[in-house]
Amino acid sequence: MSVQAPSSVVMIRPNRFQPNPETEADNRFQSRPDQSADAVAAAAHTEFDAAVEILQTAGVKVHVFQDERDDTPDSVFPNNWFSTHSGGHVAIYPMFAASRRRERRSDVIELLKRDYRVQTVTDYSGLEQDGLSLEGTGAMVLDHIGRIAYVARSHRADPVLLERFCTNFGYEPMVFDATDASGAPVYHTNVLMAVGTHVAMIGSDMIADAARRNEIHARLAETGRDVISLSEHQIGEFAGNAIELSTPGGLILALSARALRALGAEQVQILERSLRLVPLSIPTLETAGGSVRCMLAGLHLARRTPKQG
Numbered sequence: 001m002s003v004q005a006p007s008s009v010v011m012i013r014p015n016r017f018q019p020n021p022e023t024e025a026d027n028r029f030q031s032r033p034d035q036s037a038d039a040v041a042a043a044a045h046t047e048f049d050a051a052v053e054i055l056q057t058a059g060v061k062v063h064v065f066q067d068e069r070d071d072t073p074d075s076v077f078p079n080n081w082f083s084t085h086s087g088g089h090v091a092i093y094p095m096f097a098a099s100r101r102r103e104r105r106s107d108v109i110e111l112l113k114r115d116y117r118v119q120t121v122t123d124y125s126g127l128e129q130d131g132l133s134l135e136g137t138g139a140m141v142l143d144h145i146g147r148i149a150y151v152a153r154s155h156r157a158d159p160v161l162l163e164r165f166c167t168n169f170g171y172e173p174m175v176f177d178a179t180d181a182s183g184a185p186v187y188h189t190n191v192l193m194a195v196g197t198h199v200a201m202i203g204s205d206m207i208a209d210a211a212r213r214n215e216i217h218a219r220l221a222e223t224g225r226d227v228i229s230l231s232e233h234q235i236g237e238f239a240g241n242a243i244e245l246s247t248p249g250g251l252i253l254a255l256s257a258r259a260l261r262a263l264g265a266e267q268v269q270i271l272e273r274s275l276r277l278v279p280l281s282i283p284t285l286e287t288a289g290g291s292v293r294c295m296l297a298g299l300h301l302a303r304r305t306p307k308q309g
Contacts, residue, residue, distance in 0.1 A: 003086065004144045004197045006298035007246040008061035010108060011052060014076040015067040017044035017285070032287070043284040048076065051280040051295070055254065058278050059247030063115075063299075065108060075103045076285060077294040079190075080135040081125075084112065084300045085169055086144070088119035094126070096133040096156045101125070116301035122168055124161060132158040134165060138188040138294060143195050145223050147171050150216065152178040152189040176216065178206045181232060190293050192235060195220065196244035197251060198274035201228045201267075203235040228267050237262035238291035243298065250276065256291045257281040 018040055035043070052062050067075040074080075074097075081104050083091050090112060095101045104125065112118050124134065134140070139157035141150040149171040151157050159175065166173045178186040186192050186206060193202035200220045207213040220227045230239050239262045242255035253271060257279040260268075271277060280292055 002197045002244070002246050002251060003300075004195065005244040005246040005251055006084075006300050007059075008063065008299040008301075008303070009055070009245070010063045010065065010078055010111075010297040010299065011048070011295060012075045012078045012103075013048050013052075013064055013066045014041070014044050014073075014285075016070045016073065017041050017076060017288070018073045040284060040287075044076070047280075047282045047285050048295075051282060051292075054278060054280055055245075058245075058252055058276075059249055060245050060252075060254075063111060065105070069102065071099060072102050074100055074288060074290075076288070077138070077290050078103065078108070078297045079294055080138040080188075082108065082297060083136050083142075084116075084298070086300050088117045088301060089169065090118055090121045090301075091136070091165065091169065092121065092123040092125050093136045094124050094128040094133045094161070095135055100135075101128060112299070112301065114304075116299060116303055118301065124165070127158075127161060132161050134158055134161040135188065137297075138190050138290075140165075141189045141193050141195055142171065143220070143223075144300065145197070146219065148219060149173050150189055150193060150195070151175045152186045152192055154185050154187055156187060157189075174216065174219065176207055176212045177209065178203070179208065180206065186235075188290075188294075191238065191241050191290070193240050194242040194244070194253075194293065196225070196253065196275065198224070199226045199228065199271055201230050201240055201242065203232060203240055204229040206232055206235065226270050226273070228270055230267075234259075234262045238286060239263055241291035241293040243293045243296050244275065245296075245298070252276045252278045254278050254280060254292050254296065256286060258283065258286065259291060 239259040
């Protein structure tokens, strides 16, 4: 397994999926489907099941949990409420929207403890009572090789809590401002950029400060990565919301079919030097304002060996 690319993921099969009205004010990537609520939920189930099958066929270990609640419309995006880290460490995060706080579930953490080597679980979620939020690997894009946490400044990434996380887990915070053409802040860093082992993609033009933009490019490239600049249009098509995974056949990049269509031939060629592209068709799920990266909580943990006898 690559340090950057997990070989196992957790995915949450949604129950009553719909774009979350509580988050649409600051998530400019959301849209409203022109279908009934039942039709939207049914389409989401079909897309989710197909995505799981494709990832499993590619060689990814997928742990699927079924959401049973009716009041967790964003449950399909578990990467926001927990993350895992080499050495056996798990973090649980405080969420900005009240509806998203209900997504946390103990059975996921218990599976991690049972099947993987978990030493510590650091739970920041109690800080929601103080009005603080840090929405996991949505708010932070983690470079596990360079030990950098890239963070687009927003109210979903409290700076004090970010410093605490980085101190506890051994990352250097690199915070920057990123906005769309209308001046609205990018709500989650992981729609803006994706960091892999040998390549990174980032919506450079959405970072107004040229000096900071150049510094980020330099830090991404210093470990030998190719850095692909994405346009704001490509970011809007979720081209930045991709995740590198390890499989027995090598590294893959899981991204949506929509994202792949938005990439140019030269960009695809650079990616395919080190990765096999695995597109997932999830147009209904993307109406919630997230894409493939948001759906996959990567497990950067060592698996336990089954006990004999």
